[in-house]
Amino acid sequence: MSVLEKKIATDIESYLKEHENKQLLRFITCGSVDDGKSTLIGRLLHDSKMIFEDQLAAIKKDSKKSGTTEGEFDLSLLVDGLQSEREQGITIDVAYRYFTTDKRKFIIADTPGHEQYTRNMATGASTADLAIILIDARHGIQTQTKRHSFIAKLLGIKHIVVAVNKMDLMDFSEDVYENIKKEYLSFAKDIGLSEDITLIPLSALNGDNVVDMSKKTPWYKGETLLHCLENIEIESDRDLVHFRMPVQYVNRPNLDFRGYCGTISSGVIKVGESITVLPSGKCSKVKEIVTYDGNLEYAYVQQAVTITLEDEIDISRGDIMVKSDEQPDSANTFDVNIVWMSEEPLLKHKQYFIKRASSVVVGSVESFYYKTDVNTQEHQSANLLNLNEIGHAKLSLESHLAYDPYIKNKAMGSFIIIDRVTNNTLGAGMIVQKSQTDSKAKAHEYSEFETELNALVRKHFPHWEAKEIF
Secondary structure, three states, rough: OOHHHHHOOOOOOOOOHHHHOEEEEEEEEEEOOOOOOOHHHHHHHHHHOOOOOHHHHHHHHHHHHHHOOOOOOOOOHHOOOHHHHHHOOOOOOOEEEEEEEEOEEEEEOOOOHHHHHHHHHHHOOOOOEEEEEEEEOOOOOOHHHHHHHHHHHHHOEEEEEEEEEEEEHOOOOOOHHHHHHHHHHHHHOOOOOOEEEEEEEOOOOOEEEOOEEOOOOOOOOOOOOOHHHHHHOOOOOOOOOOOOEEEEEEEEEOOOOOOOOOOOOOEEEOOEEEEEEEEEOEEEEEEEEEEEOOEEOOOEEEOOOEEEOOOOOOOOOOEEEEEEOOOOOOEEEEEEEEEOOOOOOEEEEOOEEEEEEEEEEEEEEEEEEEEEEEOOOOEEOOOOOOOEEEEEEEEEEEEEEEEOOOOOOOOHHHEEEEOOOOEEEEEEEEEEEEOOOHHHHHHHHHHHHHHHHHHHHHHHOOOHHHHHHH
8 A cells, every 4th residue: 555545544634635725737748649648647647656556456457458568567548548549559538637746736638649639639728737748759740749739829828848758769869859859949939839848858658757867868957747747837827917707606595695606717806896797887896705615805716706796786697707997808709719629510600609608699700711730830711610620710799798818818718619509519719809800890981981971061061070070
């Protein structure tokens, strides 16, 4: 029995209390097929002592019939749980695994490398703080490596760890690592991936530089993968300035209490502060911040709370609470990026449900600017989007929506596209900005209207100007 198992068995309450307030890091593993993504996760779990003995015994047994290591202990089977995955030795569905260390809690999403599963990779990346992009040291940067790097950028992942894997098969050559490093950093610059990028040479199969530093890479002066994951700074990624809370539920247990429940997507709110509810624009002040553990004086991003107000305001699910002095913009036409996830293509002018946080409106794609070839990052003309394609389009909604650009606030700038008949989720999107073509067209229309009005006024009232009327 491991130290962790003994601690859980003897004093589960103190163990839970100890880990309750640890910071959570969500990350994904991605890259080309057979780069070793599942093996790397298995190695992380194994070497950080997060595999229980019964799991270990089961994996050892399965390795003999389903493993990809010729009967040896196959760590990838910890993640690849589907029968079809084990038969083919690949990852198909997104697999989530949880583990903890003394410093942090982690949620891992192991995503597929195949191009046909691009939508699965995008799903795993949508909630990630960090992406581990694996590169096989034997083959260097592949098309799928570039595709996943592009999707990571598109989905706003701010921290990239490039794991140059299978270095044991290249005799831990420093030259091999340096050449891959140079090529990847050049590619990242070309696609605008200027976020925090760390490169680590390792062997997931043998554990070199995964949890412990390897003596086989004396030329590498960086950190291990686990040390990087435990210490990488993500606090600055959270927006603590602009308060946004989508209302998920109105809590009305009796005549004396009405609270508005939701998870704060950004910012900080304090008792007594003035808030505005959108889209109505009604204002009030925070009376109480209620939680299961008692009332709070203030609450911050990612906390689930119930807020009561000093005034009676008509607030429903889907409304947004913001601070009165820092309100977001609103619009009904947006320039958006869309990842299409359905066998049925995305068509122009077809109406769908557009769900952003807890609000749902009807909308349609008015036009496509282009679609992006995820393998080459080239822009191509488009009239529709097929399965796994990514496009840049103009989205039109039937009503105005308060928003923040996706790059600033994922919760306020992301949405999913839902079929109005089947209620199936068909695609995911990210708001880039309010549609510029729409605002320019309206400005042009107003300019023409003003010119005609001025001419009409001069004809009938030669001493007046149209601007004097307004």
